[in-house]
Amino acid sequence: xxxxxxxxxxxxxxxxxxxxxxxxxxxxxxxxxxxxxxxxxxxxxxxxxxxxxxxxxxxxxxxxxxxxxxxxxxxxxxxxxxxxxxxxxxxxxxxxxxxxxxxxxxxxxxxxxxxxxxxxxxxxxxxxxxxxxxxxxxxxxxxxxxxxxxxxxxxxxxxxxxxxxxxxxxxxxxxxxxxxxxxxxxxxxxxxxxxxxxxxxxxxxxxxxxxxxxxxxxxxxxxxxxxxxxxxxxxxxxxxxxxxxxxxxxxxxxxxxxxxxxxxxxxxxxxxxxxxxxxxxxxxxxxxxxxxxxxxxxxxxxxxxxxxxxxxxxxxxxxxxxxx
Amino acid sequence: xxxxxxxxxxxxxxxxxxxxxxxxxxxxxxxxxxxxxxxxxxxxxxxxxxxxxxxxxxxxxxxxxxxxxxxxxxxxxxxxxxxxxxxxxxxxxxxxxxxxxxxxxxxxxxxxxxxxxxxxxxxxxxxxxxxxxxxxxxxxxxxxxxxxxxxxxxxxxxxxxxxxxxxxxxxxxxxxxxxxxxxxxxxxxxxxxxxxxxxxxxxxxxxxxxxxxxxxxxxxxxxxxxxxxxxxxxxxxxxxxxxxxxxxxxxxxxxxxxxxxxxxxxxxxxxxxxxxxxxxxxxxxxxxxxxxxxxxxxxxxxxxxxxxxxxxxxxxxxxxxxxxxxxxxxxxxxxxxxxxxxxxxxxxxxxxxxxxxxxxxxxxxxxxxxx
Numbered sequence: 185x186x187x188x189x190x191x192x193x194x195x196x197x198x199x200x201x202x203x204x205x206x207x208x209x210x211x212x213x214x215x216x217x218x219x220x221x222x223x224x225x226x227x228x229x230x231x232x233x234x235x236x237x238x239x240x241x242x243x244x245x246x247x248x249x250x251x252x253x254x255x256x257x258x259x260x261x262x263x264x265x266x267x268x269x270x271x272x273x274x275x276x277x278x279x280x281x282x283x284x285x286x287x288x289x290x291x292x293x294x295x296x297x298x299x300x301x302x303x304x305x306x307x308x309x310x311x312x313x314x315x316x317x318x319x320x321x322x323x324x325x326x327x328x329x330x331x332x333x334x335x336x337x338x339x340x341x342x343x344x345x346x347x348x349x350x351x352x353x354x355x356x357x358x359x360x361x362x363x364x365x366x367x368x369x370x371x372x373x374x375x376x377x378x379x380x381x382x383x384x385x386x387x388x389x390x391x392x393x394x395x396x397x398x399x400x401x402x403x404x405x406x407x408x409x410x411x412x413x414x415x416x417x418x419x420x421x422x423x424x425x426x427x428x429x430x431x432x433x434x435x436x437x438x439x440x441x442x443x444x445x446x447x448x449x450x451x452x453x454x455x456x457x458x459x460x461x462x463x464x465x466x467x468x469x470x471x472x473x474x475x476x477x478x479x480x481x482x483x484x485x486x487x488x489x490x491x492x493x494x495x496x497x498x499x500x501x502x503x504x505x506x507x508x
Numbered sequence: 509x510x511x512x513x514x515x516x517x518x519x520x521x522x523x524x525x526x527x528x529x530x531x532x533x534x535x536x537x538x539x540x541x542x543x544x545x546x547x548x549x550x551x552x553x554x555x556x557x558x559x560x561x562x563x564x565x566x567x568x569x570x571x572x573x574x575x576x577x578x579x580x581x582x583x584x585x586x587x588x589x590x591x592x593x594x595x596x597x598x599x600x601x602x603x604x605x606x607x608x609x610x611x612x613x614x615x616x617x618x619x620x621x622x623x624x625x626x627x628x629x630x631x632x633x634x635x636x637x638x639x640x641x642x643x644x645x646x647x648x649x650x651x652x653x654x655x656x657x658x659x660x661x662x663x664x665x666x667x668x669x670x671x672x673x674x675x676x677x678x679x680x681x682x683x684x685x686x687x688x689x690x691x692x693x694x695x696x697x698x699x700x701x702x703x704x705x706x707x708x709x710x711x712x713x714x715x716x717x718x719x720x721x722x723x724x725x726x727x728x729x730x731x732x733x734x735x736x737x738x739x740x741x742x743x744x745x746x747x748x749x750x751x752x753x754x755x756x757x758x759x760x761x762x763x764x765x766x767x768x769x770x771x772x773x774x775x776x777x778x779x780x781x782x783x784x785x786x787x788x789x790x791x792x793x794x795x796x797x798x799x800x801x802x803x804x805x806x807x808x809x810x811x812x813x814x815x816x817x818x819x820x821x822x823x824x825x826x827x828x829x830x831x832x833x834x835x836x837x838x839x840x841x842x843x844x845x846x847x848x849x850x851x852x853x854x855x856x857x858x859x860x861x862x863x864x865x866x867x868x869x870x871x872x873x874x875x876x877x878x879x
Contacts, residue, residue, distance in 0.1 A: 224653065268851035272858075277588055277649050279851030281797060282843045289839030290536070296834045297540035303834065426653055433650065471669070477661035480654040484636075487646035487654075496647070 189465040193337050195454050200342060201412055203450025204349045205230065205404040209428035210435065210442045211349075211356050212400035218360065218437060219393025220373035220499040221269055224280035225261065226401055227425025228287030233258040233405025235291035238305040238416035239298060241312040247410050250312070254409075255402030261287065262398030270390050273503030284425075292418050303418040305409075314343035314411040343411040345403060352400070356439040369393055373497035376504040386504045404428075430483035437497065449479045511861040522802055522809075522849055524856050529844035536840055542833055550830060551823025561822060563693060563708015568792075569818030570710065570775045573717040575796025576814050577724050578769035580805040584728055585761035586741035591637060591652030592769040593793030594659030595630040599770025600777040601666060602629030604784035607684040608671075618688040622774050623716065630770015631763040633659060638762030642755040648762070656793075667786060680785040690779045713775035717814075720768065721807040727764075728807075737761050769793060791839075798842050801849040817842070 209226045216223040233254035241250030261283050268279035292303035299305055319340035326336035360366035371379045372389045380386050408424070409416045427449050434448075435441035455462060456475040463469050512520075534544035555561045575592045582589035589595075602625035612618035637651035667679040676682075693710045697703075728734040740747040740757040748754060772792060777784050795817055802816070803809025824838035848856065 224649070264847070268847065268855075272852055272854040274851035274854055275588075276851075277590075278797070278801070278846060281590065281794070282847035282851055285794070285839050285843035285846065289836040289841075289843055292834055292836040293536065293540060293840060296832070296836075300832075303836070423657060426657065429650065430654065471665060473661040473665040473668075476664075477658045480657045480661075484640070484646070484651055484654050484658075487644075487651055488640050489644050489646070 187465055189461055190455065192458075192461060193333060195451075195458060195461060197338055197341075198454035198457065199447060199451040200338065200346060201450075202453045203446045204342075204346045205408050205412065205424055206428045206431055206446040206449055207349045207443060208345075208352065208400050208404035208407065209425055210431045210446050211352050211439065212397040212404065213429055213432045214356065214360075214435075214437055214439065214442060215369070215393050215400070216397035217432065217500055218373045218497055219369050219390050220376060220497055220502070220504070221265070221390055221394055221397075222276045222280065222501045223265065223394075223397060224277055224429060225265055225283035225287075225425075226397075226428055227421050227423065228280075228284035229258040229261045229398060229401035230405040230408065230425050231284075231291055231419070231421045232261055232287040233402040234409035234420055235295060235305070235405075235416045237402075237406035238308060238409035239295070241308055241410050242299075242306045242415070245311050247308075247312055247314055250410055251403075251406045254406035255399055258402035258405060259395065259398040262394045262401075266391050266394040269503065270387055270394070273505065276501055276503075288419060291416070295416065295418075305416040308410060308414040312410065313414055314345055314407070316341045316343055317347070343407070345407040345411050348403065349407070350443075353439050353443045356442075360439065365392075370497075373499055376499050380504070380506060386506075390504075401425075427479050430479050433483055433496075434486050436495070452478050512864045516860065516864065518804060518806075518809075521853070521856055521860065522804060524860070525848035525853070526802070526845065528848050528856070529841060532844050533837070533841045537833065537837070540833065542831060547827060547831065547833060550826055551819070554826025554830075555819045555822035558705065559703070560705035560708050561826075563705045563710040564822040564825070565815070565818040566693065566710040566714055567708065567775070567780065567818070568821040569814045570714045570717045570779075571772050571792040572795050572799045572814035572817045573721060573811060574772035574775070575769050575793050576799030576803060576810040577720055577796075577807065578765045578767075579796045579800035580803065580807070580810055581724060581728070581737075581768065582761055582765040583800055583805045584734075584741045585737045585757055586744065587641070587758065587761060587765075588649050589634065589652055589762065589765045589769075590649055590797070591634060591655050591659075591766070591793070592796045593789055593791070594652070594656035595633045595766045595769035596772045596789045596793045597659045597663050598633040599626035599630040599773035600784050600788045601663060602626045602770060603773040603777045604671065604681050604684075607688045607778060608681060611685070612687050615688055615690055619690060619712070619716075619774060619778070622688075622778050623771055626770040626773040627767035628770070630773075631767040633770070634762045634766025635759070638759050638766075641762075642758040664786065667784065671784065678785075681783045684778065684782045688778065689782065690774075692779075709780040711775065711779035713779045716771070716774065718811070720771065721811050724768075725807040733760065769796065795842060798846045798849075802845055 209230055213223055213226050236257035237250040237254030240253035241247045265279050265283055268274040269276040295303045295305060322336045322340035326332045360370060368379060368384055368389055372386055376386045408420060431442060431445040431449050434445040452475055456472055459472060537544040537547050555565045575596060578592050579589055603622045606622050606625035607618065633655060637648050637655055640646040640651055641648040671681045672679060673682040690711045694704045694706045696712060728738065736752045737757055739750065740752055744754060776788055781788060799810055799813040799817055802813035820838050820841055824835050827833045827837065828835040
């Protein structure tokens, strides 16, 4: 029995990789839901971004063009969501469901039409992928005990989007809690009538929230297809959008907590890949299915309010109707 | 409030939404370099041109009737049950346990037991989110989504570790005994001299689904409970003042909803596969959302919408077989139907209401000539 084997450097390294798309999608949902727009279409936006980033990267050979295409695709779906839930005051949840299916269907349809490879893109090579970045002095410091390997393996050697995602956490905190825009965004999610009375456009703020959500989902999807893996395969998000949603509730709609929640869920995904380590560390077998289901079970427990209550933004999910 | 006549509300709005979805789907087919007219012809001949095609269309439609009714009942109570997928998975587990471990003498008794088993398991899976919504205020949409994933994990565990026959690599149960084999439409129609394809999977579950449609109609529109459910769905506050308990209605509506979704398993697990496999539900739980929206949550509407989606499913399979259009086209059509009939409902409704208002004004000014 070696409990510390559970925190093997390679497992932690995988945790960071797997947590990155969750973190980006979770922050995306955070902006949208803080602005009062529920978004269960995170999954679909990520999937669309994953496909278009991989497709354009494969065609042009440039991962940066791919990234832009991914963000663009995600923004288009955001616009549909905004149109349905802000302009036409439709049901935000139903719109999210529709967006998920739209992305699931269209990505395979277009992939088949463009590449004829059974709904996948060609494998990305060279400049078509985000390469790992070696941080300065990583090699030189790797011989330093304890800190060296952690710096060289865990902190250094990820693709740029991982660092972008991590920087998005203080960024989100700053925007939401230290800027005028953030104050208004939070207000529009709690009490849109008050914002309207103050002469600020509710519609404009909510579209901004949905737009930021689109950009972050675009980053998440692009990272999946061009950073974590080399190319798009059918349904490659595999429920990550919903895990991000779970993490958002787990984090109670707060940026720093979102980081910890997604790292926890990323860790669960990473350890599920290494059943040998679990058995070696705990001395008994843990069912893989239990590890798969754990993020969802934890979220239900949090939602049930047995371990601290998760209270969503008050005006979330309700279309705003100006008084006449 | 009633700007539009009832027929426009019930028929025109869904039809225009469907038309918009169809036009966009045709554009998608054009964009991937195929001919939409030829595609529709192929779908019609493949799904409706033979009793074999009809057999598949009705088989899929049976699934969607159950899941559509499930979503519709929850809608009436103002609840959005996205968990039909998970509830149908658990329903499958219920059917498998009933069929595998009890030696049934005849299918008629077995199917009754299977209905109870599947409904029980489906209702059980809906009960926890319902309880959490009613008692703890946890948002039912999020909890039912989470329960879909948990259901997948439970089913995976049960099939891989417990129900898989020794020596089999396939994560599936053993075949159900011959005695629980459900008669297909071929067997049912043969005594009447109607020749129906032997190979098609449509079976007696279709009749059960149609009975379920009638029962749901009776429940919602002809019983006091149905009135309570509808009032609660229209206005929770008003219902509370009328003495309708929110916990009770939430629980009852979700239990019925979960039971209906679970009962889908007598069609796909008992009627078709005759064993429980991992992806038995194949997204039918989600199609229930589109079916309920399209059918305006009315059993007749759900029945018709389920047949429409059955047609789309079978037609889509034919397309995938004979052209380079993948099956995912159906997912796109399904998404567009959900988008237009559900989320963008106001986009269709607002201009229509304006037209009807204008019509009413002109007819009024005509009927009252200048005095």
